[in-house]
Amino acid sequence: MTVNRRILLVRRPHGMPMADDFAIVEGPVPEPAEGEMLIRTLYLSVDPYMRGRMNDARSYVPPFALNEVVEGGVIGQVVASRHTAYRAGDIVVGTLGWADYNLSDGRGLRRLDPSAAPITAALGVLGMPGLTAYVGTLDIGRVQTGETFVVSAAAGAVGSVAGQIAKIHGCRVVGIAGSDEKCRWVTEELGFDAAVNYRAAGSLVAALREACPNGVDVYFDNVGGDVTDAVLPLLNDFARIALCGQIALYNLEKPDMGPRNWSYLLIHRATLQGFIVRDHAHRAGQAYADLARWIQEGRIRWREHIVEGLENTIDAFLGLFRGDNIGKQLVKVADPA
Numbered sequence: 001m002t003v004n005r006r007i008l009l010v011r012r013p014h015g016m017p018m019a020d021d022f023a024i025v026e027g028p029v030p031e032p033a034e035g036e037m038l039i040r041t042l043y044l045s046v047d048p049y050m051r052g053r054m055n056d057a058r059s060y061v062p063p064f065a066l067n068e069v070v071e072g073g074v075i076g077q078v079v080a081s082r083h084t085a086y087r088a089g090d091i092v093v094g095t096l097g098w099a100d101y102n103l104s105d106g107r108g109l110r111r112l113d114p115s116a117a118p119i120t121a122a123l124g125v126l127g128m129p130g131l132t133a134y135v136g137t138l139d140i141g142r143v144q145t146g147e148t149f150v151v152s153a154a155a156g157a158v159g160s161v162a163g164q165i166a167k168i169h170g171c172r173v174v175g176i177a178g179s180d181e182k183c184r185w186v187t188e189e190l191g192f193d194a195a196v197n198y199r200a201a202g203s204l205v206a207a208l209r210e211a212c213p214n215g216v217d218v219y220f221d222n223v224g225g226d227v228t229d230a231v232l233p234l235l236n237d238f239a240r241i242a243l244c245g246q247i248a249l250y251n252l253e254k255p256d257m258g259p260r261n262w263s264y265l266l267i268h269r270a271t272l273q274g275f276i277v278r279d280h281a282h283r284a285g286q287a288y289a290d291l292a293r294w295i296q297e298g299r300i301r302w303r304e305h306i307v308e309g310l311e312n313t314i315d316a317f318l319g320l321f322r323g324d325n326i327g328k329q330l331v332k333v334a335d336p337a
C-alpha cells in the first residue's frame, strides 16, 4: 500500500457525534527517521472514553486537537524499523493514530507474542478494558464471597469481564444489558446468575429486585442515567459503587438532572468511588497474569465484535452508543504480513 489514510477530528461534536465531525484524508506513507519505526495498523480499538476527548473540556486526558489524527488503542505490525529494539515483522500494541500507518519512537508501545494469545486480546480482555474490569471489581468494588454484584453494560468489553471476575470470587452476578441476545450471552455462556434487559423491563427496579433478592452489595457502573437510578434503591448497607463509566450521559447536550436518589447512599452508608484505569497501571502485571490464567482455566471467556475497514471506524465508534457490540468492539484494518 502506498497511500496512508488518516481519520481527523475536524469539528467538535455536539451531542451524538456525526460523520461530518471527522474527515478521512489520504497522504503518502511516511518514512521512519533514525530511532523510529513505521507501523501498519492491523486492528484499532474504538472506546467510549474517546467521546470525552472530542470535547474541549478539562478532563483526565487532554482533548483531541482539531484537524489532527484521532488517537486510540492500536495493534500494528512493524513494516520498517530504524529503532534498535524493534524489527520488521514485530507485532505491537499502544496508543497510535486512527490511520493505515503510524510512525513511532517506541514510547508507550508493547511487543506482543502472537503465540501466547490471539493478538486482539491486547485491546480487550488482556488490555485496557480487562485491567479496568479487574481493578474496578477487586480494588474498588472489593467483592466478597456471597455478595451480590451488579454490572451495567454487562455484555460490553469491561462489563463482561467484570462480571466473570466477580463470579470467580464467589458472588451472585447480575448483568444489565440492552438486548435479550446480550442477556442470554452473559447468563448462558459467561455464567452470570441473572441478567435484565433494561430496554424491555417495564419497571427496571422491579426486574432488578427480582434478580437481586438479597439486595446489591457491589454495583459496577458503566452507564449512569436511568439504569443507575434503578440500582440505587437496592443497595445494601455498606455497599460499594465502582463508578467506571457514564456512557448514557456522554452525548447529552446539556448536563443531566440527577441522580436525585443519593439518599440511598446515605441511608446505606454506601461508598461511591470513581476510578480511571491509568491510575492503576501498577496492577497491570498481576491483572494480566490472573486474567490469562482464568482464560486458560476456561473461567473467563470473551467475544469480539469486529468491523472491517478503516473507513468504517467512525460508524463502529458510534455503534458503541447504539449498543451494536457484544463484547469488545474492534476495527480490522489489515491482516498481518
Ligand SMILES: NC(=O)c1ccc[n+]([C@@H]2O[C@H](COP(=O)([O-])OP(=O)(O)OC[C@H]3O[C@@H](n4cnc5c(N)ncnc54)[C@H](OP(=O)(O)O)[C@@H]3O)[C@@H](O)[C@H]2O)c1
Residues within 6 Å of the ligand: 047, 048, 049, 128, 129, 132, 153, 154, 155, 156, 157, 158, 159, 176, 177, 178, 179, 182, 222, 223, 225, 227, 243, 244, 245, 246, 247, 248, 249, 275, 276, 277, 278, 320, 321, 322, 323, 324, 325, 326, 327, 328, 329
Ligand atoms: N474508568 C475507566 O478507566 C474506564 C476504562 C474503560 C472503559 N470505561 C467506561 O466503561 C464503560 C464501558 O466501556 P467498554 O469499553 O466496555 O464499552 P462497551 O460496554 O463494550 O460498549 C458500550 C456499551 O454501552 C451500552 N450503552 C450505550 N449507550 C447506553 C445508554 N444510553 N444506556 C445504557 N447503556 C448504554 C451499550 O450496551 P447495551 O446494549 O447494553 O446498552 C454498548 O454496547 C464506558 O462507560 C466507558 O467509558 C471506563
